[in-house]
Amino acid sequence: MKRRPLLFQQLSFFERLFPRRASSKKRTRPVRGQKIKRQKKSNNPFLKEIWCDIRREYFPNRPDLDEYTVYWSNRNQKRTLASCFTEEHRVIVAREMDHPNVHPWLYPLLYHEMCHAFLGDDVPAMRNGKKAWHGKKFKDLEQRHPQMRAFDKWVKEGGWLTAVRSHRTRTAHARRKAETIVAS
Numbered sequence: 001m002k003r004r005p006l007l008f009q010q011l012s013f014f015e016r017l018f019p020r021r022a023s024s025k026k027r028t029r030p031v032r033g034q035k036i037k038r039q040k041k042s043n044n045p046f047l048k049e050i051w052c053d054i055r056r057e058y059f060p061n062r063p064d065l066d067e068y069t070v071y072w073s074n075r076n077q078k079r080t081l082a083s084c085f086t087e088e089h090r091v092i093v094a095r096e097m098d099h100p101n102v103h104p105w106l107y108p109l110l111y112h113e114m115c116h117a118f119l120g121d122d123v124p125a126m127r128n129g130k131k132a133w134h135g136k137k138f139k140d141l142e143q144r145h146p147q148m149r150a151f152d153k154w155v156k157e158g159g160w161l162t163a164v165r166s167h168r169t170r171t172a173h174a175r176r177k178a179e180t181i182v183a184s
C-alpha cells in the first residue's frame with residue numbers, strides 16, 4: 001500500500017481547494033505552528049504480552065515475530081477490528097476492543113493478524129492478480145486456533161457491532177461527566 005507522494009503544485013486548482021480526505025469526518029485544520037497529532041507507534045504492553053504469548057504457543061520457530069509493534073487505534077473504527085502491516089512490522093487493534101467484556105476475543109483476533117505476519121507476502125495470487133490474503137493457505141493456518149470459529153461467529157452475529165456501540169456510549173458518558181465537572 002505505498003502511495004507516491006503528490007506534490008502540492010501538481011494538484012489541480014480544485015483539488016487544492018478541496019483536498020480529499022480518507023474519512024468523511026470533519027477534521028479541524030491544524031493551526032500554523034500547531035503540531036499535527038500522529039499516532040505514536042509504540043507497543044501497548046497489554047496487547048504486546050498477548051501477542052508474544054500467542055507467538056510462543058503457535059509459532060515457536062519464529063521469535064522474529066516478537067519484534068512487531070502492537071497498539072490500539074487512536075480513532076474509532078467501524079469495520080476493521082485489526083490491521084497487520086507486514087512491511088512495517090506493526091499491528092493496530094481497534095480501541096473498541098479495549099474492554100474486559102471483549103478482551104477474551106483478542107486472542108483469536110491477534111492470532112489472525114499473526115497468521116498474516118507469519119505468511120508475509122508468501123500467499124498465492126488470485127485469478128485477478130491480487131494476493132489471496134485470506135485464501136486457503138491462510139484459512140488452514142488460521143483454523144489451528146481453537147477459538148477461531150467461535151470468534152467468527154461472534155463477529156458475524158453482531159458481537160463486534162455491540163462492542164462498537166458500547167464504546168461510543170462509554171466515551172460519550174465520560175465526555176458528559178467531564179463537561180459537568182468543568183461546568184460546576
Ligand SMILES: [Zn+2]
Pocket residue numbers: 112116134
Ligand atoms: Zn486478515
